[in-house]
Every structure is written in C-alpha cells, then in structure tokens.
Amino acid sequence: MADHVSTVMAQWEQERPDLDVTPQAVIARLHRLALRLTDELVQVYAQHGLGEGEFDVLATLRRQGAPYALTPKELGEQTMVSSGAVTKRVDRCLAQGWVSRGRRDEDGRGRRIALTESGRELIDAAFADHIANEHRLLAVFTATERRSLARLLEKWAEQTGA
Amino acid sequence: MADHVSTVMAQWEQERPDLDVTPQAVIARLHRLALRLTDELVQVYAQHGLGEGEFDVLATLRRQGAPYALTPKELGEQTMVSSGAVTKRVDRCLAQGWVSRGRRDEDGRGRRIALTESGRELIDAAFADHIANEHRLLAVFTATERRSLARLLEKWAEQTGA
DNA sequence: AGATAATATCTTCCGTGTCAGATATATTCC
DNA sequence: GGAATATATCTGACACGGAAGATATTATCT
Numbered sequence: 159m160a161d162h163v164s165t166v167m168a169q170w171e172q173e174r175p176d177l178d179v180t181p182q183a184v185i186a187r188l189h190r191l192a193l194r195l196t197d198e199l200v201q202v203y204a205q206h207g208l209g210e211g212e213f214d215v216l217a218t219l220r221r222q223g224a225p226y227a228l229t230p231k232e233l234g235e236q237t238m239v240s241s242g243a244v245t246k247r248v249d250r251c252l253a254q255g256w257v258s259r260g261r262r263d264e265d266g267r268g269r270r271i272a273l274t275e276s277g278r279e280l281i282d283a284a285f286a287d288h289i290a291n292e293h294r295l296l297a298v299f300t301a302t303e304r305r306s307l308a309r310l311l312e313k314w315a316e317q318t319g320a
Numbered sequence: 321m322a323d324h325v326s327t328v329m330a331q332w333e334q335e336r337p338d339l340d341v342t343p344q345a346v347i348a349r350l351h352r353l354a355l356r357l358t359d360e361l362v363q364v365y366a367q368h369g370l371g372e373g374e375f376d377v378l379a380t381l382r383r384q385g386a387p388y389a390l391t392p393k394e395l396g397e398q399t400m401v402s403s404g405a406v407t408k409r410v411d412r413c414l415a416q417g418w419v420s421r422g423r424r425d426e427d428g429r430g431r432r433i434a435l436t437e438s439g440r441e442l443i444d445a446a447f448a449d450h451i452a453n454e455h456r457l458l459a460v461f462t463a464t465e466r467r468s469l470a471r472l473l474e475k476w477a478e479q480t481g482a
Numbered sequence: 483a484g485a486t487a488a489t490a491t492c493t494t495c496c497g498t499g500t501c502a503g504a505t506a507t508a509t510t511c512c
Numbered sequence: 513g514g515a516a517t518a519t520a521t522c523t524g525a526c527a528c529g530g531a532a533g534a535t536a537t538t539a540t541c542t
Contacts, residue, residue, distance in 0.1 A: 161477045162398075169383040174447070181454035183470035185357060187477055192354035193400055194480055195347060211528075221331040230491060236324075238355055243529050245492055267490040267537045285336070292343035298479040299472075307472045308345035310465060315323045315349055317460040318356055373498075392521060402500055407522055409498090429507045429520040 163187045195295060202291045206284040207254075211239075211247040213288075216256060216281035219273045227272035229262060256280060325349045357457060364453045368446040369416075373401075373409040375450070378418060378443035381435045389434035391424060418442060 163186045170179045196210070203213045214237045219226045228236075234244040248271055251257040256277030262268030273281070296304060325348045332341045358372070365375045376399045381388045390398075396406040410433055413419040418439030424430030435443070458466060 161474055163477065164474070166383060169385070173383055173385055174444075177448060177451045178455070179451055180466075181451065181458050184458060184466060184473065185361075185454050187470065187473040188350065188354055188357065190400065191473060191477055191480070192350055194477075195350065198480075199347075209528085221328060221335055223331070223335055231489090236328075238352065240530050241491065242493080242531075246528075262490095265490085265538070269491070282336075286339060289339050289341055289343065292347050293340070295480070296343050296346060298476055303472060303475075304342075304346060306468065308349065310461075310469045310472075311346065311349040311353060312323055312326070313465075314460055315325065315353055315356075318353070318457070371498085393519090403521065404501075404523080405499055424520095427508070427520085431521070 161187070163190065198295060199288065199291060202287050203284065205287065206280060208280075208284055209250075211243070212251055212254075212256070213281075213284060214239075215247050215251050215271075216273065216277055217285055217288075219257065219271065220278065220281045220285065225272060226278060227270050229268050230271060231268075233271060251277065323349075325352065360457060361450065361453060364449050365446065367449065368442060370442075370446060371412075373405070374413055374416075374418070375443075375446060376401075377409050377413050377433075378435065378439055379447055379450075381419065381433065382440060382443045382447065387434060388440060389432050391430050392433060393430075395433060413439065 163182060166186065167179055167182050170177065170182070200210055203210060206213075208216070215233060218233055218236050219228060222228060230241065230244045230248065233248070234241050237244075239247070248257060248259060252259055255274055258272050258274055260270045260272065262270045299307065325344060328348065329341055329344050332339065332344070362372055365372060368375075370378070377395060380395055380398050381390060384390060392403065392406045392410065395410070396403050399406075401409070410419060410421060414421055417436055420434050420436055422432045422434065424432045461469065
C-alpha cells in the first residue's frame, strides 16, 4: 500500500518527466507528517486547556529549571516565533494566571516572564501526558529505527541551522 | 556542536528525570525542521507571486494531468485543509485568473475547479524552481541517507495514515 | 550633559486558517 | 410525491501569527 506522497510522486513523473522529483519523498512526507503529528500533539494540549502557543511558553519556562523565568526575547528565540507572537502568547498565559510578567533587574527595558505555582503544576501534568503521547506516536519504530531517524534529522538540523 | 533540541533534552533530563524524553529527538526535531523548511520553500513561492495556499492548489491541480481539474472536496482531502480554507484559497486563485470555478456535470452540488492556461504556465515555472529548491535543501545528505530518511518517513506516514 | 544609536518590548493591521452553521442540491424511504 | 436525511460548498466569526512601526529604556560618543 502506497502512501499519499508515493501517489503524488508518480503523478509528477507522468506529468513532468523532465524533473527529478525524488526530493519530495523526503520533503513532502516530512511536511505532511509534521501536520499530522501537530494535530495529535495539540489534542493532548487541549485536554489541559492549553493551545500550542501556551504549551510552548510554559514548557520552555519549565525546562529552564528554578526559578522558571526568561525574557520575552529568549522565549522568542527558543520557540521560533516573532516578538509580537511572544507578547500575545504571554498575554494569554498571564490572563490565566500561569505566568507573571515582571521587570528585569538592572535593565528597565527587559521583562521577566516567570511561571507561577499554578502554571508549574499545569505544565508538569501536561508535559507528562505529552511525552506519553510522543511515545505512542513513535511506537511504530524499533529502537534502531528511532535512533537512525533522530540522527538523520539532527544532521539536517545542524546543517540548516535549526 | 549540539543542536537546539539536544540542549532542550538535556534540560528536561535534569528537570524531569522521571520522564523518558527521548522521543523528542525525533518529534521536536521534525517539528522545528518542518518550520524551517517551510520558510525556505515559501520564499520560492513568493518569487512567483504565490503564497503557500495558492501554490498548493495550483500544484495539486497540475499534477492530476489534463484537464487539470478537481472538486473542492478532492482538493481539501489532498492538501489537508478544511473546506473553508479550500474556498478561500480557490477564491484567491480565481481573483488572479489562475483557475476557473465551474459547475460539475450531473451533480448540482459539486463544483469543478480547473487550471486556466495562465495558471498552468505559472505553476509549471514555479514548480520547476520549487524542485530545484528541494534538491538544494537535501544537498546535505548522501543518496543513501536520503533513501534511508525517505523510507523511515514513509513507514511512519503509512502507519499514521498520513 | 546632550545627541544619536542600539536594544527590548509592545501595538496595530493584515493574512490565513479553523469551526460552526447556512445554503443548495441530491438521495432515500414511506 | 413529500419528508427526512445526506452531501457539497460557502459564509461569518474568531484565533493566531507575522511585519512594520511605536514606545521606552539604555549605551555610546563627543
């Protein structure tokens, strides 16, 4: 049984025999897979009342270790979103009482976004479910396949600066 | 040199030693990589005056072969977006004269979205550039690595129904 | 110190997507 | 044939992120 991308590639070979569309075997699949996986992950976030943006913020703060705080700039760099998106994500977390927005010492321009107690409890529970979910999604693979896939993706990420 | 995800995983191991976060080596990397690659691909679409949605519509129609037509439902299934998104994407292509929206024979509910001559010319040029871009992005890998990555992603896609 | 530039964050506007419901047409069952 | 249901598409409200510019604060240079 061929997957969708195999079908697509066969169509292109028929229609554009002048092009070598083999890269699609990697890139189109990666793209579709990422979409599909995101759907799966988001469902677990939603079970905890979290959207992707909020989960991203809380998890990023949580993994820094105590006192679970970063500046908006650092948050944006780690999560690959614009400064405007950071502001809005933090606003939403703030409205729920999951984080606080304080003034950073010394530099009046800087802010300090920190997890509150309730935010930490929430992300600790949500993250455990999230990881269980990821284990489920990877259950297709043997340990060797997982390592191989991880290595290839890591190599690619390093090269492209991701 | 460790990539970002390696750092993140080390943080989690420190903070949540109770959890096995190894799936992140695959899932988080895939996620970030997809984001980064999308950025790269979108730049080429933009060189032809296309957004991702428009490129998606035109390319999907083009690869069907003559007469380059599908229903909105089929378009949505192949491109993994909602019916509302299909309507809007087609509206945009329509405004540029790249597709036509006709009535499907027999069934008055159905529509028939078809490439126009100018749409076909546009996507033929854009797609050639797109494939060249994909070749460039995959240049990091040896042929063996590419096949290996493609096989692993295909296996995953088949299992999850992507 | 005062002017200029740099940095950090926030605000505003816009584009695009999803979701729920509206509409139009077709099918089924009596 | 008519009612109920199913299917295909579109519409409208809303959510979220990006981009550019506004604001606030700090650093630098003379």
